[in-house]
Amino acid sequence: MDLAQGFLHLLSPGPLGLLLLGTFLGIVVGALPGLTGGALLALSLPFTYRMTSVDGVILMTSMYVGGISGGLITATLMRIPGEPSAVVTTLDGFPMARGGRPGRALGLGISASLIGGAISWVALVTLSPAMARLALVFGPFENFALVLMALVLIATLSEGSVIKGLLAGLFGMLVSFPGIDETSGQQRLTFGFAEMAGGFSTLAVILGAFAISQVLADAMHAGQRFERLDPSLRGIFLGPRDYARQAFNIVRSAAIGVWIGILPGVGASISSIVSYSTAKNMSKTPEKFGTGFDDGIVAAETANNANTGGALIPMITLGIPGSPAASILLAALLMHNIQPGPTLFSNSPEVVSALMATHLAAHVAMYAMMIAGCLLIARLMYIPRAYVLPIVIVLCAIGALAENGRMFDLWTMLAFGVIGFGLELASVPLGPFVIGLILAPLAEGQLRAGLMASDGSLRPLLDRPVAFSFLVVSIAMFAWPLLRQWRRRRRGAVTT
C-alpha cells in the first residue's frame, strides 16, 4: 500500500523534478572519470538538510542510481571507467565498441543495468525485513569467511599467469595496510610520515591505477583517431533471443550483486569484479571474455546496479550502509533524525516507500535517458584523444581532492597512475589488485575482531556452521582454477 503511495508521490511535479534531476546529474557525474556518484552525494548533502526528508531521499537515491549507471559510458567508449564500479566493463565493452559495435556495447550495458537494478529492487522490497534478521546472525567469523570467498577470486581472475595474479593481489593488500591499525589504534607502516596515518585513499588508488594509467597509455599515441566504423547504433535494443541467452547470467550476476551489496563497506566495484570472474569461470568459452563478449558486459553491468538495491537493505534495516555511497545516503537520513532500524518501517513509512519507489523509478528514468542520449554519447569515441586526456586528468584530480580535501590523495593518485601503467606493461592484471586492496582490510578487521571475541581461538571458524560452509566454498573456489589448469596440463602432456 505504502509503496503505491510512494510511486504516486513521485508523479507530482516537485518529486518528479528531483527524480529526473538526480538521475541526470548522477549519469553525467558517473560518466565523467574521476568524479564519482559518491562525491556527488557528498556535495549534495548540505542541500538535503534544508529539504524534507522525503525529498532528500528522492534526490539522493536517484543520484546514487544514476551515478552507478553512468560509469559504463566512458568505460565502454574510452576504456576509462567513469566509476570504479565500471572497471570490468572496460574489459569487454571497449573491445566491442572498438570492433565497430558501440551501439550494441552500450545497449547491452544499459539494459543489463536496468535489469540488475530491477532485480535488486525486488530483493530490497521483499527481503529487507528478513535480511535484517539474517544479517544479525553474521558475526565476525561469518563475515570473515564471506569476505574470504570473494578474496580467493584473486586466483581465478588472473588472466594468463596465476603467479602474476597472486602477486597483484598481494600488492593490493600491501597498499591497504598503512594507516591506523584498527585493532590496536596505533599507526603502522607510516614510516614516520604524519600524512600516512590516514593510509592511501582507496578512491585515489583506483583512480590512479585505472584512469591515470590509461591516460598515460593513450598519451603514447594521442594523435591517433579511431576510424568511424559504424555510425548507426544498430543493436542498441536487445531482442528476446538476447535475453533468453543471457537469462542465467543475469540472474546469477544480480544475485552476486545484491549479496555483495549487503556486505558492509564493500561497494559496487567488487560486485562487478566477482560477477565477471564467476561468469568467466562458469563459461564454456572463457577465452572469449576480454575480446568484446556479450556475457562479460552483462555480468559486470548487471552486478554493479544490483549492488545498489543490496547496499540499501542493511542501510534501512540496520543503519549499516552496504557501500560507501550508501553511507552518505544514510548520513542524509540521520541528519533528519531518521534512525534506520527494524522500527523504521513503522516510524517513517513515508521515507521507506519514497526510497523504494525512487530506486525503481530512477532505474527506468536512467534507461530512458541513456538510450535516448546514446547517439550523442557514442560520438565521444571519435573526439581526438589529445583533447580528452587533459580533461580526464583534471577531473580525476578534482575527484581525488574532493573526497577528503588533501593534497596527499592527489600525489597518491599520480603515483598509482605510474604504478598501474607499469603493471599493465608487465601484463600484471589489475583486477586482483583491486580485490586485495578493498577486501584485505575487511578480512583482517573481521578476523581480528573475531579472535578478540574468542580469546585468540580459530575454532569458531570450524564450529559455526555458516562460517564453516563459507570456508569450504572458499577453499573449493581457490582450488578449482588451479585444478583445472593442472588437469589441462596433464591432458596436454598425454596427447603430446
Next chain:
Amino acid sequence: MNRRQVIAASLAATTLATAARAQAYPDKPIRIVVPNPPGGSADYVARFFQVPLQRLLGQGVAIANVVGGGTSIGNRQVRDAAPDGHTVLAVHQALLTAATLKVMDFGPEAFAQVAQVATEYVAVVVNRKAPYQTLPSFLDAARSGELKAGVQIGAINHFLFLSLGDKTGVKFRFVNTGGGGPTRTALAGGHVDCAFLTVNEAKPLVDSGDLTILALFAPQRLASWPNLATAREQGTDLLLNLNYWWWMPRATPRDRVDRFAEALRAGMDDAEVKNKLAEFNIVPAFLKGAELEAEISRQYEAMKQLAQRNNVTAG
C-alpha cells in the same frame, strides 16, 4: 614629504588596513573541518550550526569531512592552517584519544580552544535476552571479566569502558566492532555482550525489542525519555558524555576566536538549532575561555592516566 615620512605614512596606512581587516573578520568564507565521516554525531552537530553561523557571520560556511588516521588527519590540517580564523575544527573527545594514543604528536594545547556547544550523555546497552537487565546485575556478571564489550580500540567508546572499569573495578574483554552503527548490530546479534551507545543510536533497536538501555550516565533523567534510569540512581556515580568542541589554529588572534565563539553562542538561541539538539537528545552546554580550557585539560589528564593504568598507550 621626505623619505622617512613616506615610510612612516605607509606604515601607518598598513597598520590601519590591518586593523580594518581585523575588524572585518570574517572577510571570506569559513571552512569547518570535521575529521569524522558524514553521518556521525560529530558531523551533524557541526551541520546544525552551519546555517546560523552563515547568518551571524555574514559569510559562507562550508563543512569539509577530512577523514582518516583516527581524526588525526583533519586535526593536523587545522593545526597547520593559516591562523586567521577562517579555518575551524569541530571535533569532540576524539582529538584527546588520538593524542593519548600518540597517533598525533600534538594534543589540545596545539589549538586555540574556541567553545563547547553541547554535550551528549551515553548509555550502557545490552541485549534484551541477556540475564542481566539492570546496571548492578550487569556489573556483577561483568566481574567474571568474561563479558565482551564492543568498541573501536583507541576511540572514545573504548575509553568510556575504561572509565566505567576504573570506577567499578570491572574488566571487560574488548572486541573491535567499530563505531555506533556496526557495534549496535553486533550487540543485537549477540556477538558482543555490551556497548556504550548514545541514546539516539540505541533507540530503534530498543523500540524493536532487541536491546535494553541499562543506565544513562547523566546527572538526571532525560525529559524526552523519563523512564530511562541513570547510573547514579543505580549506585554508580559516574557521568560520561561526548562534548562538542570547536577549535582554531593556536596563533589565531584572540578577538577572532571570541567573535566566532560569540557567533556559536548566539547560534544556540536559533530555534532550529534548539529543536534539532532536543530531537537528538543532545544537551546544550556552552563553555568558552578559561572554563573551557580547564575542562579540556582536566579530561585530557584523566584520559592519559586511564590509558597508562590500562596499558593502551604503546608509544
